[in-house]
Amino acid sequence: MYTLYYLPGACSLAIHALINELGQEVKLENVSVPQGEPRSPEFLKVNPRGQVPVLVDGDLVLREGGAIINYLLDKHNSNMLPKSQPERAQSLEWLMFANATLHPAYARMFFINRIIKDENAKEEAINAGIEQINKLWAEVDQQLAKTKYTCGDQITGADILLTVIANWIGYLPKPVQLGDNTKRMLKEIINRPAFKKALSEEKIEYKAV
Ligand SMILES: N[C@@H](CCC(=O)N[C@@H](CS)C(=O)NCC(=O)O)C(=O)O
Structure with missing residues (x-):
């Protein structure tokens, strides 16, 4: 176990x-x-x-x-990690995007109050940080305008992680924008029994869509 x-x-x-x-x-x-x-x-x-x-x-x-x-x-030999290239590399690229680009962009906003004390500097940093997050979600949305999930018809680990990150809205100093294609995917993923079970076991409400 x-x-x-x-x-x-x-x-x-x-x-x-x-x-x-x-x-x-x-x-x-x-x-x-x-x-x-x-x-x-x-x-x-x-x-x-x-x-x-x-x-x-x-x-x-x-x-x-x-x-x-x-x-x-x-x-576990899951289809959520594609077996053949270039799909496998693309799925890892999206996973790294979520884990190493989008996640740290949120983290910078979570700690801003602790790091920047000057109010004007803080406002500027918040605006720049939220703009960056919006641009990253716009990239996701452009991809999801073409494909069901980030890597095509097959859901991958990146899509699950993106769905988790999208729900961190309550921890941001300002709202972020999610596109319609992104919302469509998030709605689908939060209705998967495995995701629902995890939310319920952690007693978390999904608020992003
Ligand atoms: N690079 C790490 C970052 C993990 C990370 O930032 N975890 C956050 C939660 S999403 C955390 O544990 N925050 C609490 C803390 O830093 O004390 C990873 O991707 O696993």
Whole structure:
């Protein structure tokens, strides 16, 4: 059985939903602590960065979401990681887009109040950051105007992670714009039984669509 260290609604929700998609059993470890308090010493031993997701599979401990998604889909021979090229490379490109480009763009906005104290500088940084996020979602929307999912007719891990990130609206200082094609895909994914189960197990409401 897998163990997944998670924070409700965080990027770890994508791993949780994928484990459900794959029909695998998982022991869920919620690492939430009251605001301002450090993570538990037990969890910091598992991940000194104190971040989720962490997946434990026997002796293997993985601490990066993109690697965990790739590992799970590959191990279980899932169609959500295409077998042939160029689809496989494109699915990894979209996964990295979600994990390494869109996710950090959100993270910069989450911590802005802590980092910038000057109000004018903060306003400028927020406007620039939200504009960047809107541009990234516009890229997703342009792709989804052509294809059902980011990589064509087959849903991939990237689509699940994008669906999780889109729901972080409540943590942003200003609203972001999601296009109609994006909303269409999000609605479809949140109605998948595996995604619904993960939301309900983490007691998370989906508010992006
Ligand atoms: N590069 C890491 C980043 C993980 C990350 O930023 N996790 C966030 C949740 S989405 C987290 O644990 N935040 C709490 C914290 O940093 O203390 C990955 O993609 O797995």
